[in-house]
Amino acid sequence: MTVDRRILKTREAIKKAFFDLMAEKDFKDITVHLISERANLNRGTFYLHYLDKFHLLDKCIEEQLAGLLRVCASTGADQTHFPTFDSILATTEYFEEHILFYTCMLTNEGMPSFRDRLHQLMVKGIHEQVNMSGINKGMNKEILVQFMASAIVGIVEWWILNKMPVPANQLARELWTLLERNQIRT
Amino acid sequence: MTVDRRILKTREAIKKAFFDLMAEKDFKDITVHLISERANLNRGTFYLHYLDKFHLLDKCIEEQLAGLLRVCASTGADQTHFPTFDSILATTEYFEEHILFYTCMLTNEGMPSFRDRLHQLMVKGIHEQVNMSGINKGMNKEILVQFMASAIVGIVEWWILNKMPVPANQLARELWTLLERNQIRT
């Protein structure tokens, strides 16, 4: 029992059309009618695969973030020593490769939740790694974690939306310094 | 020549209804019809005052942020020494007073641009105050500014959305420490 190729074909066409449109206009102005037209299929067909455009968006984000997580984890083979400089560098380079998607998601006004989902991933990661002794002794852990998570996501967002004004390895180096200063590394 | 009281009355009713609805449901699900109904006025009347619901939202945000800026600036009478601990404390307390509005704006999914506008204000402020000598020597100023601005906005957002789990003065103290660590204060 294999997958019906018509399904894959249709879903690919829908996602492709959706991304094209996202690069052109705000999410709020994209209609199911537009997507179907661009994908060369009947509007009814869209509803056979997705509940509405929000559902479609959600699925697209899910797929992409799964890829990001894979890269983040891959280079840090040793889970106890994370992040490594290499894992940070690999991640910045990953963003470089997928700049189109991330620009699209971050540029688009009224984009529900994409930034939040990046942030959530970051909070989870930092919570496991932050060192609360030394310089951070006596601080509220939650505040520190939130502080750092927002800072890092903000940097990445800035870097992407400004078309990567510094090379990936410089960004990685400066991030490395800021993590050290706040004792987020192991 | 004074202002027609009918205009004020109508606009207040519209804004009031809008805020009520924002506390109940996502912005995307709020219609002009709903707002008018809740405000007890004709839908046509809405269009006499605002272009659409986005325009209304924009005006509401504008008014509120003007108030925030006034507080931020008020306590730091001396412009060369800013931020002061007092100005930070005053700001956290301001958020406490207006928790309803900020919760509403930050909770609401698909809220266009509110967070970004807070962030922009912060970037501007930090850019003028950050100290690039000492610990920050050799770093890219833009990266540092973005890092800190996102961190601070993130903390505030976390604090508000989590119903202020620590008192305003503790938040102010911890923020003060983090600013010192990264030499954002004067």
Add this chain to the structure above:
DNA sequence: ACATTTATTAACATCGTGTTGATTAGTGAA
């Protein structure tokens, strides 16, 4: 080859939008 699944087509009711024209009511100023 055949049963099953998917896609197409056209139509439908429903809802939100933004605008219009005629009418009513409230307002500020003389």
Add this chain to the structure above:
DNA sequence: TTCACTAATCAACACGATGTTAATAAATGT
């Protein structure tokens, strides 16, 4: 108080997006 002006109301309109349906055609896996 009167009066000109302006705002609000009401009903109606065309338009476009939504989500669903039923009949039909096409593609697929076995």
